[in-house]
Amino acid sequence: MSDLPLIADVAIDLPGRDSYTYRVPETLAGTLKPGDCVGVPFGPRRLRGFVITIERREPPTGFTIRDIVSHQPEVRLPPHLLRLIAWGARYYRCSLGEFLAGAVPAPVREGAAPERLVLVAKVTSFSGTLSKRQQAVWNALPDAPTLLSEACRVAATTRATLDKLAEAGAVTITDDQQVREIRLEARQERHAHTDEQQVAIDTVAQALDAGRSQPFLLHGVTGSGKTLVYLDLAARVIAAGKQVLLLLPEIALTPQLAARVRNRFERVAVLHSGFTDGERADQWRKVAAGQIDLVVGTRSALFAPFPRPGLIIVDEEHEQSYKQESVPRYHARDLAIVYAGQLGIPVLLGSATPSLESVHNARQGRYRVLSLKNRPLGGKLPAPILIDMREECHAQKRTATICRELLTRLKQVKENGEQAIVLLNRRGWSPVVSCQSCGHTLSCTSCDISLTYHRGAEKVKCHYCGTEGPMPRKCPACSQPTLSTFGLGTEQLATQLAAEVPGLSVLRVDADTVAERQGHAKLFQAFSSGAADCLVGTQMVAKGLDFPRVTLVGIVAADRGLSLPDFRAAERTFQLVAQVAGRAGRGERPGTVVVQAFDTEAPALRCAVDHMPKTFVDAELKLREQYGYPPYAGLIRFLWSGESAANVQLVALKHGELLTRVADGCVILGPNPAAVAFLKDQHRWHALIKAGSRGTAQAFLDRVDAAGGLKKEKGVHVAIDVDPYQTS
Ligand SMILES: [Zn+2]
Ligand SMILES: [Zn+2]
Incomplete structure (x- = not known):
């Protein structure tokens, strides 16, 4: 045995360095392994971290090396997961410790006592x-x-x-x-497949059997039975002694899928935010011990510590919620592709409206496409009716908010004892309150955002920071009692529908009612059991829900998202309308979809309504290529924020000089004030870097580091977002 001390590099949840050096006490010499969670002294504090490497070597000079002080033998990351996290930290430009803190739940890291389930x-x-x-x-x-x-x-x-x-x-x-x-009492699922489902299953099964790493894009219209494909493939993987990851954009809104998974398999963990710390810790340890075969969860479930992952499934792969908007700013779908490549296993991306990135990858031959074009139960997709609200206002001789077509059909729904869903992606009564005397618009004192009027609460609220106050009686600028509200939110829409359609009972589901009534589960349950004729809500009603009695879906202000300063605006609008349209008539009765918009010529709407996804995708990809946006470019966003507007500007411009110096062919937009230039009391500047590809974007960031990096300045925070989804 060598006389050299045993030294460990430990990743700690701090920005900057990837790891810190500690001595391993001889009592732990035989037991400590890379991936272990340990307690270490850090200055006067004691922090937790993960062992990255461990070896006998000369201790570093220049400072006193300290000892690892505690060890949680039950928390050990498998080597393949550690490798994925190391890749993620490098790609998304945070420290290894920061990424680990985002990947391993806090109760696990902090050693919460497992609770008996x-x-x-x-x-x-x-x-x-x-x-x-x-x-x-x-x-x-x-x-x-x-x-x-x-x-x-x-x-x-x-x-x-x-x-x-x-x-x-x-x-x-x-x-x-x-x-x-x-x-043994649980209901078993019937396993009758359509030909398309069988082809999809067989194709992925070949890759499974061959141990081949291959991404598949399962492009299936709503109601085409993607879930059965997932579950059958999962069964094969589990039978072979490996484990399956099933990622969903949202757990609470997709109870049916979780229930089907639980019905089919025994050793399942459905990870959701409702767990207690002890339950979470217990689940994690069971997964790590190989006692769980299948994990269902949102983006962070990708880091479930399976000993032998065999298949990764990403359902609704186009959903933006796979992107984490705080450090580590990873995209779970993109990281799933990397992980599957490292593991040598297949990965299955499912969607009725695949992201342009995935369509592009498929066209380039990187993903293999599996199509489900038929709906085994739901019959034909309804042909939506697109209503031009300019004509509607003209015909109704007023500023119409609800078209006559939708009202007529709601009356029919009521008469037939059926149900309807009306979607408007904006909550509150009115999004704007302004003065008719002086033109002043009420805005948040902490954000550059206009306040939304909520009539039930008689309050004005900022939807960005949560600040709220009573609705003022007089204009704060000119003191005249002439404040008026403009625009339509779900609260007002629900009231209007109930007033316009005699006897129509309306249930509203948005962040406000969910908060008031403790959860969507209760609201959806009430609607499902027939407590209301019509459900009015924000886009949370568009996700994965099946209500067999719903025969009418209305989308109000369907073109609203198109005006947002975001290169994905058209793609999101298309996906929303196409997804919602797929929700109508999933039971035995045929469905109708009514889409209201002012800009009825917008290709995103036209193509969604006419069921022409290819036309939309072709046109949109052409635009992305022309203007240099993903999937034809790699983007990086830098965001500077701080309390002092002058400081933020100063630092942003100073850093901008460095960015420009190392640009080397990359296009640098900015630095300039962000679209939301003031948010939660922070002034914000940003810069967007457009590189030829994700690879050249990484090379750009390497050049930034080589040039000394962006120096930390007091009072100004700089965030780096690789492959950003938020650009305002
Ligand atoms: Zn005024
Ligand atoms: Zn605010």
Whole structure:
């Protein structure tokens, strides 16, 4: 044995350096491994970090090396995950420790005591009588056994109510060990495939069997049965002793998918934000120990510490929520492709409206396309009706907000005892309050954003920072009582619809009502059980929900997103309209979609309404190529922010000089004030770098580092966003 001390490089959640050097006490010499979570002294503090390397070597000179002081033997990242995280930290330009902190849940890092998991199982054969409320809870419970915390969330109820149901014999509440017996009662899914589904499954299965790393793009219209393809492939991977990652943009809004997964497989973890710290820690350890076969979760589930991942599935791959908007600013779909390449396994991206990036990759031959064009249950996609609101205003001889077509059809829905969904992607009563005497517009004192009027609360609110206050009676600028509201939000839309259609009961689902009533689960459950004729909501109603009685979907101000200063505006509008259109008529009755817009000639709308995705994609890709945007360019955004406008400007311009010096062919837009130049009391400047590709964008960042990097300046924060999605 050598006399040299055992030295470990430890990544700590701090910006800047990737790792710090510590001595490993001899008591840990045999047990400590790379990927282990340890406690280390840092100045006067004690912090947690992860061991990156460990070896016997000369201790560094120039400072006193300190000892690792604690070790959590139960938290060890597998080497393949550590490799992915190292790749991510380099690509997205944060420290290894910062990336690790984003990838490993805090309760795991901080050593939360695992909590014994309690499961709730529905007795599906139960036929006794329950109170109306108990019955509603029972109906809402998934058939498969569910974690207690999740059951409470899904059924919008409490432990006390579930205990009452258990007393009545309608559910059983047990600990983890007894799951197997309960599961025997769970409903099994039928496995009849369409030819298209079979081809998709066989093609991916070939790559699985050959151990080939291959990205697949499963392009399937809404209702074409993508989930069955996912689950069948997952079953193959699990049978081969490997594990499956299923990423979703959003868990709370897709309860049906989670329920199907739980029905089909035994050892499943559905990761969501409703977990207690102890449950989260327990799940993580089970995954790491190989006791879980399939993880369902949002973007951070990509970092589930599986010992042998065999397949990664990214559902709704076009969704923007895969991009994390704080450090580490990774994109989970993009990172999933990298991970699958490193592991030598297939990755399956699914969508009815694939992102332009993925379509481009498929056209370049990097992804293989699998198409599902038919809907086994839902019949034909409805042909949406596009209404020109300029003509509508002319015909109604007033500033019309709801077209006659939509109102007529809502009346029919009401008469037929069916249901409707009306979508408007803006909450509150009115987005603008301004003075008719002097023209002053109410805006947030902390942001460069106009305040939204909320009539129910009689308040004005900033939707960016949350600041709110009472609705003023007089104009704060000229003191005249002449404040008026302009524009339409969901609150006003719901009121108008109820007033225009006699007897129509309207339920509103947006961030406001969800906050008031504790969760969408309750609202969706109410709508599903027929508590209202019409659901009015923001885009959260557009995600993955199936309501069999919905035969009408309306989209109000469908072109609203097109005016945003964002090169993806058209793509998002197209996806939203196409996705929502796919939600109507998924049951046995045919559906209708009514789309209201002022700019009815916009290609994004026309193509979505006419079911012409290829026409849209071709035209949009051409524009992206012409103007040098992804997928034909690599983008980097620098954002400077701080309390002093002068300082922010000074530092941004100074850093901008360095960026320009190393540009070497990259286009540098800015630095200039951001579109939202003042947000949450911070002044903001930004610069956008356009490089020929993602590779040349990385080379640009290397040149920035080689030139000394962007020097830290007091009071000004600079954020680097690689492949940004937010550009305002
Ligand atoms: Zn005024
Ligand atoms: Zn604000």
